[in-house]
Amino acid sequence: MKKTAILFIIISIILCCCKSNHKQQEVPNIDLMQIQDSGRIVALTMYGSTSYFLYRGQPMGFEYELMEQLANSLNLQLIVKVARSQHEMVEMLERGEGDIIAYNLAITKEYKDSVLFCGDEHITHQVLVQRNGLGNKKPITDVTQLVGKEIYVEPGRYHDRLNNLNEELGGGIVIHPVNTDSLSTEDLIEQVAHGVIDYTICDNTLAKLNQTYYSNINIDLAVSFDQKSSWAVRKTSPLLAAYATRWHQLNIKTMAYKASTKRYFEVSKMIPHSPMLDLSKGIISPYDHLFKKYAKDINWDWRLLASLAYTESNFDTTAVSWAGARGLMQLMPGTAQRMGIPKGKEHYAEESVRAAVKYLGLTADQFKTIPDPQERVKFVLASYNAGSGHIIDAMALAEKYGKDKYKWDHNVEEFILLKGKEEYYNDPVCKYGYFHGEDTYRFVKDILSREAEYKDKIKN
Template sequence: MKKKQLSIFLRYAVPVLLAAMSISCMRNKKKTSTSDFPQIMERDTLRVLTLNTSISYFIYRDQPMGYHYEMISDFCNKHGLIPEVVLAHNSEALVSMLNNNKGDVIAYNVPVDNTLKDSLLYCGLSEISHQVLVQRAERGDTLLKDVTQLIGKEVYVKSGTKYYDRLVNLNEELGGGIIIKDVDKDTIVEEDLIRMVANREIDYTIADEHVARLNKTYFRNIDVSLVVSFDQRSSWAVRKNTPILADSLNRWFARVNIEPTYQRITKRYFEEAKRFERGGISSFVTFLKPGQISSFDHYFKQYGKKIGIDWRLLASIAYYESSFDPQSRAWTGAGGVMGLMPVTAANFGVKGNLLYDPEKNIKAGTEYLKTLLVSFSSVKDSMEQVKMALAAYNGGIGHVFDARALAEKYGADKDRWDGNVEKYLQLKRLEQYYEDPVCKMGYFRGDETIEYVRNVMDLWGVYKTKIKD
């Protein structure tokens, strides 16, 4: 059994290691000779400059994701190219790295600036965006419909950002009256303020339209419809001396803009809900009948016993992954009763439509969870080991390894989840942590994984109380 688990783990670990190499090594790649699209086609690789953010590129469930990453991947697929991600530290560095031939294309929203037209060709994905007000839209809330209604209201923005500058200018345009609350903290980022609005900690903030729309898929109780700035055109970009690549990207975007692929990717990131929202544990725990959680209990018991995992823990995971729906499919692409990524399922012999076969999905999910538990075998406390494995199941094992490395580096307990590894997983949304040398997997939005671990553990506790094994 141990040899089989080791074999499975090694097969599973390969994409994680490759993704880590993509993030940690590409930053230091040596300068290559300038080349246009024909030379890029010859080498079969397109070097893609982008940022490690929730919009552009990130690793989740050990798979590369992101709106800009998926769009440039579609371009690459249509031309038989492999996208090689090269990460920049910030948006200003993107242009510098492009001009220094560190990459072939910037796949990110670069503001169209006439002063850069001597060195850049704006091409490919092109959009018009603006800044919007983020406000709550729950029952009883009064939505602001016009910027003049901001007079007398407290709006929280981080100092030194374009949002702060825009709010100051808007306040001057209105003759004063907006109460600008300056958030001067290194541990607060744009998406934290949006979360604070959703959680009723503050009433208003300002964000880019795309960031606000993406966060609305996490927080359904916010409104992002009120525009507070002028329109700004943004685009991908290539060097001035690669006009054939620019033309190829423009031709691709002209086609994809009306294809289902574009609509699918856009819907995935800016429309599909990304949080599993429930009330308190006591408000939703139901049973088919006394002693039975779901219609798949016999599979949970069968494979739980065979592999050595409490079947009620498997049922708890299945509830949060799919609500026991064998045809369930998440925005990430995870599917079936146990919410497995297709690549992960394939590593356990479940390929194609077999992902939606309840028995095969549950068997693969149980084997996968066991593999994760084994990977945290150095954690001696069994409950802490389960929490680490659940975090890896939801967010990806690489990010949990990063959080444990950060915890150890900064004097926390890498073998304890609550307040330790959990804390550093959440801090991986901040640049100073996800770019720490001990981290291999880059940016991570940890709140959902932390919530997942807490909810699954709580539900497992209820099941253990109600149903004796």
Template sequence: MKRGSYIVFILFTVFVFFPLLTTCHRTEKKQVVHNFDYEQIRNRGRLIAITDFNSMNYFIYKGQPLGYQYELLQEFSNHIGLPIQVIVQNDIHEAIHMLNTGEADVIAMNLTVTNERMKVVSFSVPITSTRQVLVQRKPGISGNSGMVLATPEFVKTPAALAHKLIYVQKGSSYTDRLRNLSEETGAGIKIKEVPSTSEDLVEQVARGDIDYTVCDENIARVAAMYYPNLDYSVPVSLEQNLAWAARKDSPELLGILNSWLGSFTRTTRFSVIYRKYFDNARTSSIVNNEYFVLRTGRISQYDELIQKYSAQINWDWTLLASLIYQESHFNPNARSWAGAYGLMQLMPSVLDQFGIDTLASPEKNIEAGIKLIAYLDQQFDPSIPKDDRIKFILAAYNIGLGHVWDAQRLAEKYGQDPKKWDNVEYFLIQKKYPRYYLDPVVKNGACKGDLAVQYVKDVLHLYHHYSNIIASLEK
């Protein structure tokens, strides 16, 4: 090909195909969702909420999901009669993007209400308010290690921040506030945005890794309970409102949320929840506990055993941990009124079946439980999808295989697919009524199937939170 023709060919390729490629790339991006409001959320059957995981808003402690935002979400869930699905996202910009592309319905964080954010989300009525404060080390005060850390110049006023390097959470409102403060005072503040959470940055100040950060005063106050060398006496803003956020095209959801918040935030229950996480000296003992998952990554002292044996049945280890917590709260000496023993609450007959003594070690108890789960798994049609299959196994573990089989037979008799949990769940609940437990296809009599159905929901609810937190820590 001649040189001139080659150049023409290249230019033709660039101008014709490059726009097509970039157009294709753009179409892969998620677009802003429209017309998905409260009615559509109810039809879906759950509210999806984004929150951040830290020692105040959402965490696992001694096997239980806890947190200020988590408890508020549970209260709102009870109010609207819908379960809540929690998504963890600590990046505020990404959380707003996820909200506007339909991956979630609300952002349940301590979001500072700002003019910039109001352009892209609809804020709820204020839930609380706080100031932004400078966090630094006190001169001559030792940290948790007992050592007195080197202290930079102690800042007493915002004007003294001139030329200081301040670390802040990326995407937070602290950046804008410091920029405005720098212009207001002519201080020339150096701002470094990092992907760490405000809580992480406060801890870094306490350890001496960095000298200054800015965060909400309520966060700093809690941190100072377990880091006595922290000072947060210098405000860098006036009082600012904190709220949740919804999409701009969800006015019905926002109205329901605002109506509930307007009344709930005036109740004693709200005050109790708030004080529990922001005005409670026991917070330090929780954070420093070995089974505060956010800090240690551990759910229980049996994590290694649970990971080892869950692999034998191809289960996520946090699912097995959820079952064990539901059974015994990780107490190896637990014994039920019916005589079930140990971490996995196995009946003596089951332990005998697998050659294990009732006083055997926690590991042996888990080993027997795994064998029981594997046995139950083999009793169901292999074509049942994994998500439904787990529900069948959990129900059988709780109430007995025979009752689940009965419910499957009832489902089939009434023209429902016996391989779908939603169908079997219904008939398991009906087995407390004579019309159903006296049916000729029922071989195991009456049962309180509603308790087994709730057991399945409780285990999977806990599993959702365990996997949420552990997955976030592993990123």
């Protein structure tokens, strides 16, 4: 009798587990009509330089902007949720935590069994990143020329492809896997551009984006077969899939799509700067009177404010950055509005300086726990460039890894550089995701160096 009772209990538990598992595996039956009724569409994505990131507090990314355009076409509010991996993204979709994957998900047999692919069928391949005019040599134009060359590559699929290519060629490529704790693929691209190394490998989309930072890199040589990817929805959302595909076919002809493509893959991310001005007459710019007038509001030296303006806009009041920052002090539109610049006056020099100083003061308040005023200035400058969220993340990482979170040099600055690496921006202490930190790292150094030069030349 006891055995029968025990057997019955075991069978009951198994049945309950099966029912529970079946319930968990049910895919929500939500399609375009239900999404429209809800008034919002939830997009799933991953942090990345071409997908989604925060810049000066503003959400950006090529895929993000396309998703905004799709949401606008349906008159829906866009909600973004970030996953840590493609596998997690698909699981979130199947659980009903999102409506559409707005990320180039690899079109594989595994995922075809789980989702409906839709939108643009994006075709990528891996390319060799090299410098134009490498010494006296012409760029490599054939993979056979890689034999005998040293190629630095991040472990994973790039390294795997390079190993396979090496076998296909009968050996001879000198492959250097890098330490992923300190270098990312984007770091390697930068090293190629600066002549530290000669070659690396990455996806052509990432390479094309990085050409807007480093105009001297060559990315013409493909070293892999094509890989297809696209957005995706649940299998229970065929109408949404059909709409997204048709919408994309029409959207690629619009000005909004062309503007997004130009912003991320064509427009240079670097502001051209003229040579150092002649400071012999004690004049830095035509706007010195404004820097002197408003710097007092935050107890800054006016020459520091002038150095910030030069770095941001080259003293060009009409400047517009790739991200949409405007004017002498290059404030983002949302920030300019919050700081009280009237619409249409973003290019007025005094409005720009006044608003920038107000913003700098508010930012300084966020870092008032930093006891050293000179250190605090570095954090404020970094936040002006990156947005305070990424600096707060870098401080949290510094503390976690035993560095001083209240010191910039050799401490927090090291972790703003690491915010472009997945294992760091996906760390639980980080709240603001991916960031290309090299610009911020240089930004702080350049401004303080130029301020010192201004002070050396101009004594008041």
